[in-house]
Amino acid sequence: METRRLQYFLAVAEELHFGRAAVRLHLSQPALSQQINLLEREVGARLLHRTTREVALTRLGVAVAQQAKVFAASETHVKERIADLVSGRQGYLRVGFVPSAAYDLLPRIVAPFSHEHPDVRLSLQEMPSQQQIELVLSGQMDLGLVRDVVHARGTSIIPLAREKLVLACPDRHPTAATDHVKLSTLQGERFIVLPKHVAPAMSRTISALCQHAGIDLSDAMEVLAFPTTLGLVASGMGVAIVPASVRATVLPGLVYRELAEDNATSQLSAVLPDGGADELTQQFLDIASRVLTG
Numbered sequence: 019m020e021t022r023r024l025q026y027f028l029a030v031a032e033e034l035h036f037g038r039a040a041v042r043l044h045l046s047q048p049a050l051s052q053q054i055n056l057l058e059r060e061v062g063a064r065l066l067h068r069t070t071r072e073v074a075l076t077r078l079g080v081a082v083a084q085q086a087k088v089f090a091a092s093e094t095h096v097k098e099r100i101a102d103l104v105s106g107r108q109g110y111l112r113v114g115f116v117p118s119a120a121y122d123l124l125p126r127i128v129a130p131f132s133h134e135h136p137d138v139r140l141s142l143q144e145m146p147s148q149q150q151i152e153l154v155l156s157g158q159m160d161l162g163l164v165r166d167v168v169h170a171r172g173t174s175i176i177p178l179a180r181e182k183l184v185l186a187c188p189d190r191h192p193t194a195a196t197d198h199v200k201l202s203t204l205q206g207e208r209f210i211v212l213p214k215h216v217a218p219a220m221s222r223t224i225s226a227l228c229q230h231a232g233i234d235l236s237d238a239m240e241v242l243a244f245p246t247t248l249g250l251v252a253s254g255m256g257v258a259i260v261p262a263s264v265r266a267t268v269l270p271g272l273v274y275r276e277l278a279e280d281n282a283t284s285q286l287s288a289v290l291p292d293g294g295a296d297e298l299t300q301q302f303l304d305i306a307s308r309v310l311t312g
Contacts, residue, residue: 201231
């Protein structure tokens, strides 16, 4: 790997404009572009996103630029560091996740990933599925863990685990005396739900289940987060359908019961930019698949 090409790349990374970088380096723009293409081919990964309007660094490009700047005087050291970044042994991974994944599913993924990749820095951000999709599309997030999303333009959706939905109800509720509850027996009950604008995909899943059981959710109480939902259920304000992993939350007056419906499930999936995952993201996905399917 030529130090000269790394210097060229640094100029483009700092200017984010091939024309200005070429002037700074006293090169023609086509010659500079060719050198960057050769560097990407040598590294074996994309370092820049190019469009007719702008130039932006990929996640790997940001890391390579930082390392090249720090170790520009040591070509051997730069080679070793970049090889680690490309292979996924080192780097920075930005992962989003839906709130319900925080109770059980996410910790089961992060623990082995951190153990196997001690030099990778993880940034974990809790947010609704739609916001994750937007950040993945804009390049501000590498991977998202979303619920009940089957398609999003410009992204790849990879199913990871199908999780049961359960009923959260007060311990003094009649259904608390049974192991399995048919939704049709809950007609007339007050349901507590997430607003559609917060969790549109999961809202559709729950609405379809309730509609099939003859339950009208038009007067349901809307609550923004699961902790509040569970607190209200425990106080006797209503019942709620939640992912099974939420059962990790234990409150006085709150119980969980299985739903009798076979299709009472929710799909957890990974969302990433269309075109595939880089090495580090793929390693996270491999661990997630291994843990959740095992």
